[in-house]
Amino acid sequence: MPPTTSSSPFRVVRVFRGALLSVLFLFSLSAIARAEIKIGDVFPSLATAGLTGGAVPATEGKILVVDFWASWCAPCKAAFPSLGKIHADYAARGVVLLGVSVDEKPAAYADFVKKMAPPFPTLHDAAQKLVRTVKVPAMPTTYLVGRDGKVRSIHAGFQGDKTDKLLRTELDALLAEKL
Amino acid sequence: MRSRILALLLLAAAAFLAGGCATAGTAGTARVQPWERASLADYTMRSDRDPLFTALAEHTFFSRESASGGRGVGGSGCGCN
Numbered sequence: 494m495p496p497t498t499s500s501s502p503f504r505v506v507r508v509f510r511g512a513l514l515s516v517l518f519l520f521s522l523s524a525i526a527r528a529e530i531k532i533g534d535v536f537p538s539l540a541t542a543g544l545t546g547g548a549v550p551a552t553e554g555k556i557l558v559v560d561f562w563a564s565w566c567a568p569c570k571a572a573f574p575s576l577g578k579i580h581a582d583y584a585a586r587g588v589v590l591l592g593v594s595v596d597e598k599p600a601a602y603a604d605f606v607k608k609m610a611p612p613f614p615t616l617h618d619a620a621q622k623l624v625r626t627v628k629v630p631a632m633p634t635t636y637l638v639g640r641d642g643k644v645r646s647i648h649a650g651f652q653g654d655k656t657d658k659l660l661r662t663e664l665d666a667l668l669a670e671k672l
Numbered sequence: 673m674r675s676r677i678l679a680l681l682l683l684a685a686a687a688f689l690a691g692g693c694a695t696a697g698t699a700g701t702a703r704v705q706p707w708e709r710a711s712l713a714d715y716t717m718r719s720d721r722d723p724l725f726t727a728l729a730e731h732t733f734f735s736r737e738s739a740s741g742g743r744g745v746g747g748s749g750c751g752c753n
Contacts, residue, residue, distance in 0.1 A: 565713040
């Protein structure tokens with residue numbers, strides 16, 4: 494009596510192939526889940542990010558600088574004076590600088606803002622929704638977003654004057670672009 | 673019947689492996705994301721938070737290794753000086 498289809502080795506191969514495809518599918522899903530915002534990508538909407546601590550500034554038609562920081566991050570603190578000066582120099586020219594705290598504790602965010610008193614708007618990503626979407630590569634990370642809403646440059650970390658000069662150069666280049 | 677059991681076992685093993693890989697890849701079981709490092713950045717996580725313990729550890733290191741100043745990140749044997 495010939496063997497039935499269910500007991501043939503081909504069925505095992507078929508099942509194994511199915512399992513292998515499932516593994517590949519799950520891997521591709523995990524790769525998508527890990528994807529981070531890169532240069533050229535559209536920056537996520539701030540209005541729907543659930544940011545607290547104040548009103549989300551109007552960014553329509555403006556160049557946006559988003560700095561992700563945390564109260565426990567020393568380089569983030571070191572970047573504040575530099576970002577404050579950039580805000581003072583570029584706000585009138587159509588650049589919106591926004592600090593986004595990723596602190597899990599609201600008190601840590603509030604105390605830090607009170608202590609540092611940054612001249613630029615600083616909001617709280619309390620649920621870490623925006624930062625999870627963006628997937629910052631380091632703390633702090635600063636994103637330059639063009640008038641078209643696309644990310645033009647990403648600065649991971651803060652290297653003092655080097656980062657300051659680079660941000661200013663890039664902002665000047667963005668401002669020089671024709672609308 | 674035997675091959676069917678084998679196939680089911682293979683499927684279960686593949687699903688287990690896939691689940692494990694997916695979890696490790698997405699949920700960050702192995703990697704703490706930059707924005708999740710508040711606890712790691714806490715002062716209590718510093719190995720040199722206790723000056724007395726640091727002094728004792730350095731003395732022990734010096735006694736055992738016959739090396740002074742070579743402990744920690746700064747001032748190690750980089751050959752800079």
